[in-house]
Structure formats: structure tokens, C-alpha cells
Amino acid sequence: MGNKPHTPAKSTRDELSIAEHVRGVLDQNRRILSQTITKIESQLPRHQEQSDQIVQALLPHRKESIRIAVSGIPGAGKSTLIEQLGLLALQKDHRVAVLAIDPTSTISRGSIMGDKTRMEQLAQSGKAFIRPSPTAGSLGGVARKTRETISICEAAGYDLILIETVGVGQSEISARSMTDMFLLVLIPGTGDELQGIKRGVMEITDLVIINKADGTNRSCALETQQKYQNVLHFLTPVSRGWLQKVETCSALLNQRIDIIWENIQQFQKTTRQNGFFQQRRSLQAYQWFLDIVEQHLKEAFYSRPPIQRELQLLKEEILQNKLFPTLAARRILDLFFKK
Amino acid sequence: MGNKPHTPAKSTRDELSIAEHVRGVLDQNRRILSQTITKIESQLPRHQEQSDQIVQALLPHRKESIRIAVSGIPGAGKSTLIEQLGLLALQKDHRVAVLAIDPTSTISRGSIMGDKTRMEQLAQSGKAFIRPSPTAGSLGGVARKTRETISICEAAGYDLILIETVGVGQSEISARSMTDMFLLVLIPGTGDELQGIKRGVMEITDLVIINKADGTNRSCALETQQKYQNVLHFLTPVSRGWLQKVETCSALLNQRIDIIWENIQQFQKTTRQNGFFQQRRSLQAYQWFLDIVEQHLKEAFYSRPPIQRELQLLKEEILQNKLFPTLAARRILDLFFKK
Numbered sequence: 001m002g003n004k005p006h007t008p009a010k011s012t013r014d015e016l017s018i019a020e021h022v023r024g025v026l027d028q029n030r031r032i033l034s035q036t037i038t039k040i041e042s043q044l045p046r047h048q049e050q051s052d053q054i055v056q057a058l059l060p061h062r063k064e065s066i067r068i069a070v071s072g073i074p075g076a077g078k079s080t081l082i083e084q085l086g087l088l089a090l091q092k093d094h095r096v097a098v099l100a101i102d103p104t105s106t107i108s109r110g111s112i113m114g115d116k117t118r119m120e121q122l123a124q125s126g127k128a129f130i131r132p133s134p135t136a137g138s139l140g141g142v143a144r145k146t147r148e149t150i151s152i153c154e155a156a157g158y159d160l161i162l163i164e165t166v167g168v169g170q171s172e173i174s175a176r177s178m179t180d181m182f183l184l185v186l187i188p189g190t191g192d193e194l195q196g197i198k199r200g201v202m203e204i205t206d207l208v209i210i211n212k213a214d215g216t217n218r219s220c221a222l223e224t225q226q227k228y229q230n231v232l233h234f235l236t237p238v239s240r241g242w243l244q245k246v247e248t249c250s251a252l253l254n255q256r257i258d259i260i261w262e263n264i265q266q267f268q269k270t271t272r273q274n275g276f277f278q279q280r281r282s283l284q285a286y287q288w289f290l291d292i293v294e295q296h297l298k299e300a301f302y303s304r305p306p307i308q309r310e311l312q313l314l315k316e317e318i319l320q321n322k323l324f325p326t327l328a329a330r331r332i333l334d335l336f337f338k339k
Numbered sequence: 340m341g342n343k344p345h346t347p348a349k350s351t352r353d354e355l356s357i358a359e360h361v362r363g364v365l366d367q368n369r370r371i372l373s374q375t376i377t378k379i380e381s382q383l384p385r386h387q388e389q390s391d392q393i394v395q396a397l398l399p400h401r402k403e404s405i406r407i408a409v410s411g412i413p414g415a416g417k418s419t420l421i422e423q424l425g426l427l428a429l430q431k432d433h434r435v436a437v438l439a440i441d442p443t444s445t446i447s448r449g450s451i452m453g454d455k456t457r458m459e460q461l462a463q464s465g466k467a468f469i470r471p472s473p474t475a476g477s478l479g480g481v482a483r484k485t486r487e488t489i490s491i492c493e494a495a496g497y498d499l500i501l502i503e504t505v506g507v508g509q510s511e512i513s514a515r516s517m518t519d520m521f522l523l524v525l526i527p528g529t530g531d532e533l534q535g536i537k538r539g540v541m542e543i544t545d546l547v548i549i550n551k552a553d554g555t556n557r558s559c560a561l562e563t564q565q566k567y568q569n570v571l572h573f574l575t576p577v578s579r580g581w582l583q584k585v586e587t588c589s590a591l592l593n594q595r596i597d598i599i600w601e602n603i604q605q606f607q608k609t610t611r612q613n614g615f616f617q618q619r620r621s622l623q624a625y626q627w628f629l630d631i632v633e634q635h636l637k638e639a640f641y642s643r644p645p646i647q648r649e650l651q652l653l654k655e656e657i658l659q660n661k662l663f664p665t666l667a668a669r670r671i672l673d674l675f676f677k678k
Contacts, residue, residue: 329631
């Protein structure tokens, strides 16, 4: 399948072999971990085949971890919160990986104020790994790569995986589908519309965090907390055994980050004890499998030349209102299945 | 394909022939129209094939129409509004069909106050057709049937199609994908959360209607109007050339229904003149075609016995965390494509 037939599986000077990738990741070599993620994100069929083998080889070595999504609009302070949580986790002897699910995330963009110190402290630790967001592909593609990246980070010994996502399109749903716990970061006072909250997002959130609850914002933050606490009362818990709640904090001033951390511990303890943690992971893996299968089925269908030709003809007739969509569908399916 | 091999295509005493269905619908016979919709909603393969033929035969006879989605939570007054709009349309010499997209719609359920007079006036007119909501199948299935039902109602001469939908799950998205104009019915004062508004829904709405704007509610309704008008200013218009707006009315007291009607006329005029109306319909039809094709592809894949057997095995391995989902996907796809 490679486009360089004379160097099919051997490593070249520029490229690590599969064994070198696997060894490097297990050795917690951050440079090789980065190169492995780059290979995973590559669109080349050769790289994709290699990635599959690397991931499968690393699978049994994954460290037990917690995967946490951190969602919220730009400006809510997600990066600062992630850094503070990460620094606290390092103190408690964890190893921290920070990944982004979408190209618009602040990890790579920086804040609108041109802040250059983003996660600088966290980045300096040898026990933290920060991966800027992938740039290529659709959101679906990006999310697929992020799942594999999570797995190899776990094989590299990271046991706290923080996934940053911006509330755009389907990204929260993707983030929810690959994490154990979902945090929604809000700021005090602003109305729902400006916070970019879709009703669906509250329904998948385990912990709402009112950030920037400092100084003159403090009382407003408590009101906002109360408001969302009331909302949560109406919702079904998204993680069995864990009642969704709202906490306030100030990531900038490093206040009440320990409370957030405590919630994460409590969440983990509860859902691991009642079995929901592992149950969700298994179902997430199976659903992911189904998604891949169905995506490939579609691609296989649409890439066949006779289908492409027929599709062009049918599309014209449908757009010109000459053929009913159900009939057109039957026609192209009959062609595919050779009736 | 029929399960009664001795009466393959002939009509029986109980069943109309395809020609009888087509003739009856074109003759605007409401009893036969109802029977045709029942056939469309049937799950029997024989009925589905007949329906396809009936729909295709009726396709060229469809009258030019406007299709309007009416969305909102239970209690917002959708049914009353639909009836008043329908009665006004009858006065202006239109023919009105009212359909429901989901089984929970108020057309069939009645209000929580046990109101028995729901759409009674509209139902009495010979120029109106009210179809209770379908009861069988998933939302996807229901939506598919609703699209075909719209088409045969148009062939039966109905030129105002009102689709009622309750804000549950994907139903608004389905309703948007099969209509020209999307109305969202709200009530004065209540917060966003209780109105059941998802952010995505505001983004697909052409006209927000604050209903129950009467009596002591009036000033509150104007505030609510102002609030949503402000929100709409931030959104991209969903229908090219038409700026989304908010109107108030009282369906119960039949106040300002003419204003709603005027907006519908203006919307239609604007989008027909700039070509967007027809463009959207064409794209909706094509998207529908793609949806059907992809749904059938999945069904064909999962229904094959070797795939079902392999799926069981792979599912076990994935759920037990022994096999990575990407690898499992490759294995079952290779089986399907006989690599």
C-alpha cells in the first residue's frame, strides 16, 4: 500500500521503525512520543498502517488513567485552569498529558490578549506532556487521532489526561465520547447565550466550574453557581452514582483548585467503585469501533467509479426535482448490490 | 418480496391498488389520502414497494407549497397557533395539511389540561387535512415517512404544510431538513432552560413567536421579544436574504395571527425571489437521498450472517479491553470486502 515500493517496511534515516516507536514511548521519551503522535496524525496510508501496529503493540502497556474533558468558550480560562490542575497533579506524583480535540483550542492559539506564558510552568516539567492541537482533517478525523493519542500517552505512563475542547459544533460530543469525566468551565454572571452553552452540553457535564471567581466577581460567581446548581437538579446524572455539581474557583489566583482536584478524586472513586468507570470505557471503545466501521463503509461505497458515475446522474435528477430521493436511493443501492 | 406469494401485486378486497391510491390522492379524497399515508407508514416490505411507486407517480402532480415547521415545548401553544394560522390560510383560499414529526406531538396527545377541542374548527373544514402523528419506528423512521407524506399531501393539492414538532432530541433538526421555514414558539418570561431552547435551535429558526402575549402577559412578552431579538442579532441568517425576527401573538385570543401570516408571506416572497427557496429544497432532497443510501449500506452490512458472527466475537474482545477498536474495525472490514 506504500507509495515508496522500495522501502516498504524498513526504517529510513528519517523515520523510526515500529519497534523504535514502541520502545521510545515505553521509555517515556517525549521526543519519540511526539514523533509517534505525528505519525498517528499523518494521512499517508503507510503511516496509518504503522500507527495501527504501534498502537496495538502499546495497548497492553497502558497505565491506569483518568481522562478528563475541559470544555468552555474561549476566554473562560480553560488553559489556565488546566495548567493549575496539572501543576497540582504533578505535586501529587501524577504524570500529566494535555491534548486538544480541535484546531481552534487555546493550547495552540494563545489567548486573545497575546499572552505568551500559556502553560509555561507546566511545560517546564519533565513529567508533563503538552501536545498542541492537530491541524489537519475534519473534526471527526481529529477526534479519531485524539483517541489513539490518548492511548499512547497512557502507554508512556501519563495517568492524568486532560483534553481541551472549545464549544464548537460536535466537539463536546466527541470529547465526551473519549473521556471519563467532563468539566464545563464558565465565567460569572454572563448569560447562557454568551457562555455558548447548548442545553445538550449541560446534560453531558459532570462538574461545572465557575472560573474567575475572585475579587469583585466573587458574589456574582456564587449567584451563577446557584443558578446552574438549580439547572443541574433537573438533569439526569450522566455518570451513574455521581451527582453533577457546580464549584467556583480562580485559576489565575490558584484559588480553590484543590477543591476541583478533590471533586475529580471523588468522582473517580465513586464511579470506579460502582463499576461505571470501566463500563463506560468499554462502551466507548465499542462505539468507536462502530463509528470507524461505518465511516469506512461509506468511503468504500462512494469511492467506486460506477457508483461515482451513477451518483452524478442521480444528483442532477434530484436537484432538478425529476426523481424522488427514495427512488434514486433504491437505484444506486441496486447497482452496488448487483441486483 | 411479498409475504403473500399468491396475491403479489393485485389489489384485494381490503387493499387499494397503486392506481386507486394515485387516483384517490389526485382526486383529493381525504379517506384515500389517509389510507395512502398508512401504507407509507407500514413496515411491510410489500407496502414499502407500493409506496415508492405511489410516491413516484404522484411526484409530478405536487402543487407548489410552503412547508413550515412549528417547534416549541409542550404548553407553548403550538396546536392553537397552528389552528389559527390554518383557519386564516383557509380564508385566503389555501388548503392546509397539518402533520406531526414525532410521536409525542400534541396533535395526538391533547393538552395536559385535557382539552378536547384541539384543532376542532380546522378539522371541520373540507380544505384541511390533519394527520395524527405516526406511532411506529424510531425518530429517523418517522421523519422519513413524514417526508413522503408531505409529498403526497402536496399532490393532493395542499399548499400550506404545517409540521408540528416537539423539542426533543433530533426532531428539530429533522423538521428543519424537510421544511422551508422554521417557527419557534415560546412563551413570555420563562428562562431559556425551561423553554427547552437548545442553542442550535435558535440558529435554525426563521421566526421566533412569543405566544400568549395577552392580558397581564403583554409587557413581559415585549421584554422577552426584545431579549430574543438581541440574541438573533448575533446569529447568521439561516435562510439567505431573510433576517430572523421575533413577533408576539396570542393564538388563544386570535390576536396578531395576521402579523405571523404576513411574515410567512414576506419570507416566501424574499426567498423565492432570490432563489434560495428552490435551492434549499433541492439540497434537502439530495441530502435525504444520501441519508437513505447510508442507512441502507449499514443495514446491508450488519444483516450478513458472517458479519454478525464476527461482530459478536470482536465486541467481546473490545469490551474486555483485549483488542483496540481500530484493529477490530480493520478486521471486520477485511472480512466484508474479502481481502
